[in-house]
Amino acid sequence: MMNHEVQQDYQDAQLHVPHDDMETLVLDEPSNGQSISGHLHSQSVSTLDNPLNLSPSSLTPNQSPKSPFNSFLDPPSYAEAIFTSFDSSSNGHDNPDLSSRSNPSNSEYLYISVSDPLKEQELTNSLVPGGNTFYTYLITTRTNFPEYGDPGSEFSVRRRFRDVVTLSDRLSESYRGYFIPIRPDKNTVESQVMQKQEFVEQRRLALEKYLRKLAAHPVIRTSEELRVFLEVQGKLPLAKSTDVASRMLDGAVKLPRQLFGGEAVGSVDVSEVAQPAKGGRDLLRIFKELKQSVAIDWAGTKPLVVEEDKEFLEKKDKLAEFEQQLSGVSQQAESLVKSQQDMGETMGELGLAFVKLTKFETEEAIFESQRVRAADLRNVATAAVKSSRLYRELNTQTIKHLDKLHEYLGTMLAIDNAFSDRSSSLLTVQTLSSELVSLNSRIGKLEAASSKIFGGDKSRLQKIEELKESIRVTENAKSCADREYERIKENNRSELERIEQERHNDFMSMLRGFVYNQAGYAENMAAVWEKLAEETSAYSRDMS
Amino acid sequence: MNPTNASLPGSMQSPRSQSSQPFLSVSVTDPVKLGTGVQAYISYRVITQTNFPDYQGPEKIVIRRYSDFVWLHDRLFEKYKGIFIPPLPEKSAVEKFRFSAEFIEMRRQALDIFINRIASHHELQQSEDLRTFLQADEEAMERFRVQESGIFKKKPSDLMQIFKDVQSKVSDVVLGKEKPVEESTPEYEKMKHYIFELENHLAEAQKHAYRLVKRHRELGQSLSDFGKAVKLLGDCEGNALGKAFSELGAKSETLSIKLQKEAYLILMNFEEPLKDYVRAVQSIKATIAERANAFRRQCELAETMKLKEINLDKLTLTRSDKVAEAQYEYNELKVESEQAAKTFETIVRLMNEEMVRFQEQKTKDMGIAFHEFAKGQARLANGIADAWRSLIPKLEACSSS
Numbered sequence: 010m011m012n013h014e015v016q017q018d019y020q021d022a023q024l025h026v027p028h029d030d031m032e033t034l035v036l037d038e039p040s041n042g043q044s045i046s047g048h049l050h051s052q053s054v055s056t057l058d059n060p061l062n063l064s065p066s067s068l069t070p071n072q073s074p075k076s077p078f079n080s081f082l083d084p085p086s087y088a089e090a091i092f093t094s095f096d097s098s099s100n101g102h103d104n105p106d107l108s109s110r111s112n113p114s115n116s117e118y119l120y121i122s123v124s125d126p127l128k129e130q131e132l133t134n135s136l137v138p139g140g141n142t143f144y145t146y147l148i149t150t151r152t153n154f155p156e157y158g159d160p161g162s163e164f165s166v167r168r169r170f171r172d173v174v175t176l177s178d179r180l181s182e183s184y185r186g187y188f189i190p191i192r193p194d195k196n197t198v199e200s201q202v203m204q205k206q207e208f209v210e211q212r213r214l215a216l217e218k219y220l221r222k223l224a225a226h227p228v229i230r231t232s233e234e235l236r237v238f239l240e241v242q243g244k245l246p247l248a249k250s251t252d253v254a255s256r257m258l259d260g261a262v263k264l265p266r267q268l269f270g271g272e273a274v275g276s277v278d279v280s281e282v283a284q285p286a287k288g289g290r291d292l293l294r295i296f297k298e299l300k301q302s303v304a305i306d307w308a309g310t311k312p313l314v315v316e317e318d319k320e321f322l323e324k325k326d327k328l329a330e331f332e333q334q335l336s337g338v339s340q341q342a343e344s345l346v347k348s349q350q351d352m353g354e355t356m357g358e359l360g361l362a363f364v365k366l367t368k369f370e371t372e373e374a375i376f377e378s379q380r381v382r383a384a385d386l387r388n389v390a391t392a393a394v395k396s397s398r399l400y401r402e403l404n405t406q407t408i409k410h411l412d413k414l415h416e417y418l419g420t421m422l423a424i425d426n427a428f429s430d431r432s433s434s435l436l437t438v439q440t441l442s443s444e445l446v447s448l449n450s451r452i453g454k455l456e457a458a459s460s461k462i463f464g465g466d467k468s469r470l471q472k473i474e475e476l477k478e479s480i481r482v483t484e485n486a487k488s489c490a491d492r493e494y495e496r497i498k499e500n501n502r503s504e505l506e507r508i509e510q511e512r513h514n515d516f517m518s519m520l521r522g523f524v525y526n527q528a529g530y531a532e533n534m535a536a537v538w539e540k541l542a543e544e545t546s547a548y549s550r551d552m553s
Numbered sequence: 554m555n556p557t558n559a560s561l562p563g564s565m566q567s568p569r570s571q572s573s574q575p576f577l578s579v580s581v582t583d584p585v586k587l588g589t590g591v592q593a594y595i596s597y598r599v600i601t602q603t604n605f606p607d608y609q610g611p612e613k614i615v616i617r618r619y620s621d622f623v624w625l626h627d628r629l630f631e632k633y634k635g636i637f638i639p640p641l642p643e644k645s646a647v648e649k650f651r652f653s654a655e656f657i658e659m660r661r662q663a664l665d666i667f668i669n670r671i672a673s674h675h676e677l678q679q680s681e682d683l684r685t686f687l688q689a690d691e692e693a694m695e696r697f698r699v700q701e702s703g704i705f706k707k708k709p710s711d712l713m714q715i716f717k718d719v720q721s722k723v724s725d726v727v728l729g730k731e732k733p734v735e736e737s738t739p740e741y742e743k744m745k746h747y748i749f750e751l752e753n754h755l756a757e758a759q760k761h762a763y764r765l766v767k768r769h770r771e772l773g774q775s776l777s778d779f780g781k782a783v784k785l786l787g788d789c790e791g792n793a794l795g796k797a798f799s800e801l802g803a804k805s806e807t808l809s810i811k812l813q814k815e816a817y818l819i820l821m822n823f824e825e826p827l828k829d830y831v832r833a834v835q836s837i838k839a840t841i842a843e844r845a846n847a848f849r850r851q852c853e854l855a856e857t858m859k860l861k862e863i864n865l866d867k868l869t870l871t872r873s874d875k876v877a878e879a880q881y882e883y884n885e886l887k888v889e890s891e892q893a894a895k896t897f898e899t900i901v902r903l904m905n906e907e908m909v910r911f912q913e914q915k916t917k918d919m920g921i922a923f924h925e926f927a928k929g930q931a932r933l934a935n936g937i938a939d940a941w942r943s944l945i946p947k948l949e950a951c952s953s954s
Binding site: 327330331334335337338340341342344345347348349351352355356358359362363365366369373375376378379381382385386388389392396512513516517520521523524525527528529531532534535538539541542544545546547548549 | 790
């Protein structure tokens with residue numbers, strides 16, 4: 010009933026321990042040359058794939074600590090299990106799903122791998138000897154993108170985690186509205202608790218995953234920021250601060266074309282409008298936008314510009330619910346994996362206990378009935394150990410597939426960010442709108458007041474001129490903000506469409522993978538136990 | 554024990570109604586909770602079917618409780634030294650567990666096995682105490698049980714340990730020896746070593762078997778929770794993908810039930826037999842202690858006899874008027890000494906026979922347990938495989954849409 014072909018699809022070659030490996034489990038034979046009972050002998054002959062019986066080299070009584078099967082029976086820690094599943098996709102090539110999905114013309118590729126963590130010293134002039142140490146990672150890229158020099162070649166740079174944070178921050182600013190993959194965490198609990206080695210390895214993997222996700226995103230993979238990160242040797246030439254003005258002054262980086270929307274804008278002020286308000290330079294703006302949002306939220310003032318797209322709002326709600334349920338499933342998936350692992354462990358320990366019993370009874374045997382029992386014990390031990398291994402393999406696969414759930418939780422986060430890009434840019438538009446309204450009304454009041462004075466009111470007229478200048482600037486800013494808002498809305502929409510299809514495919518393949526593995530491994534386990542049932546069929550209650 | 558009458562009175566048909574064959578078959582059934590509060594206990598129906606002449610045949614039903622079984626066990630242990638008395642299930646200390654359905658069933662099963670082992674042992678089955686246990690009415694049984702409860706409240710092996718210590722100290726002082734007297738033939742040493750080691754190995758196996766039961770329950774719980782969460786996710790999805798999720802969730806919940814069932818079966822058919830095996834080994838240890846006591850008694854009496862003999866000779870030579878008395882004492886002692894020697898020899902003989910029986914019995918018992926375990930696991934695995942396989946066409950249908 011088991012479809013062997015299909016099963017192979019879902020078992021990576023690296024991860025699937027072939028059945029022959031299990032057979033290196035060795036059990037001791039009695040070394041005293043006593044004639045083995047007919048029962049025992051016939052068993053050893055009939056089980057062809059079972060070289061458990063005779064291994065003259067391993068007759069030492071106290072073999073347990075060194076015996077080969079112990080290495081099989083050491084269960085992996087949960088963390089280890091995660092790494093194993095990643096290993097299958099980290100051999101220098103992208104997960105085929107990712108790269109084929111994101112480029113319709115399969116001729117363009119961007120392969121990234123992260124390796125070789127090295128400890129380095131921060132060159133400070135501080136008086137404290139030793140200074141700060143940090144780790145750098147070798148980022149190797151192979152691509153034929155035209156933007157990269159020397160297409161088809163392979164090149165590497167060294168980056169530290171801080172550089173990745175910078176890259177991530179820059180991308181968030183340049184690609185507002187897009188579902189930008191979330192970068193790995195800065196300070197995790199693990200960094201405190203884990204061994205340095207383990208932590209560095211975990212980080213390396215996380216970085217690799219992150220960069221590959223970036224490379225898989227159809228828009229971000231073409232970004233200048235990414236190219237600079239991957240290609241430029243030496244110090245990463247991306248600015249850390251979000252100061253748009255100084256970046257322009259630096260001239261080190263070309264500002265993304267999208268920002269300008271084709272229209273020539275000279276004033277720094279206006280381009281800043283396209284960025285969310287932050288940093289010391291923008292206190293006034295922050296204050297205004299805060300006032301605006303308070304007016305909307307608390308005072309119930311109806312904003313002049315509203316989120317109108319009903320479809321979008323519906324999708325947003327649906328996604329929020331999806332995220333909640335997904336989080337629930339992800340949690341239960343973790344505990345399912347833990348239970349499977351525990352089962353495998355306990356089954357292995359049971360097998361080990363039976364191996365010891367087998368050895369004991371074999372060595373101490375005086376009666377024939379003991380020898381018979383020793384043979385039975387050995388069969389049980391074999392079955393238990395095999396079953397234990399199957400559980401562990403199954404778990405590795407399960408983790409691999411259910412990991413998709415965790416990945417999508419990350420995607421939900423990216424979506425959240427993209428949606429807040431949208432709402433913050435909307436807030437900017439709203440703020441500027443009400444600015445304009447209040448400016449106009451002030452002009453109106455001043456004009457009314459000054460018209461009552463014959464010959465005009467010099468100071469008031471001057472004030473009116475100033476206000477009119479403000480309006481002009483503000484209108485410019487508002488049209489920039491409008492364009493930005495529309496752009497982000499469009500990004501949201503196209504991303505949602507992209508995600509929709511991907512999500513369907515990803516989850517279907519996850520479900521299929523999960524189910525096929527559960528079925529396949531269950532069948533293997535059934536075979537193991539059926540064999541034992543047959544070996545013990547003489548004791549069947551019906552026959553006694 | 555051949556019955557004189559060829560046919561059985563009444564309409565009772567027994568499975569082995571070839572009435573020339575003597576048989577004694579017992580079943581322990583129908584646990585019922587009686588009494589209230591701290592005094593509450595479980596009573597069992599004990600049904601005896603037999604054609605033994607001394608029994609009120611062909612069928613007799615009595616009500617017994619756990620302490621009645623303990624009484625029987627202790628009496629047999631006292632009377633049949635050298636024989637491995639079948640072990641009893643433990644007294645449960647934990648209050649809330651005492652009346653759980655699982656515990657009650659486990660105990661019932663163990664008591665049933667206990668009484669049947671006694672009934673099928675060629676010597677034990679002839680015991681008067683067994684007859685009392687199986688036949689006496691409830692008030693009589695209670696009287697028997699209560700009157701013995703004083704000295705026998707302690708486990709025989711504990712008692713023997715106390716005797717051992719006291720005796721050895723006294724006799725050491727008397728005989729001027731440092732070390733206690735112990736039997737040591739290589740074969741017996743080997744047997745003792747085997748028994749003690751065996752207990753350790755078995756206890757470990759049983760521990761892991763018990764954990765395996767827990768693991769099945771935990772996995773069942775995880776699958777159930779997972780299934781529920783997946784179903785919720787499916788509900789909020791709505792489309793074909795949502796349907797796929799819902800199906801997966803439902804299947805998970807189904808499998809959870811299978812796992813809980815299997816956990817129970819493993820407990821009853823695999824873990825319990827292992828535990829029973831451990832108890833049997835402990836019973837053998839108690840017999841080993843008995844044998845040691847018998848051996849010591851024999852040695853002490855032999856030594857004392859020697860002294861008395863020397864004394865007697867002395868008195869005879871000096872023509873003391875205490876000669877008669879001494880002679881009398883000596884003769885008494887001789888009888889006792891011979892008895893002690895015989896007791897010891899019987900124990901040795903019985904133990905050897907019992908060991909053979911024990912090994913054979915255990916191979917059979919464990920063979921059955923292994924077989925049931927294997928069948929259960931195979932059934933579970935096949936059930937799991939079938940459940941998931943049945944989902945595949947549905948998944949394929951969903952993904953193509």
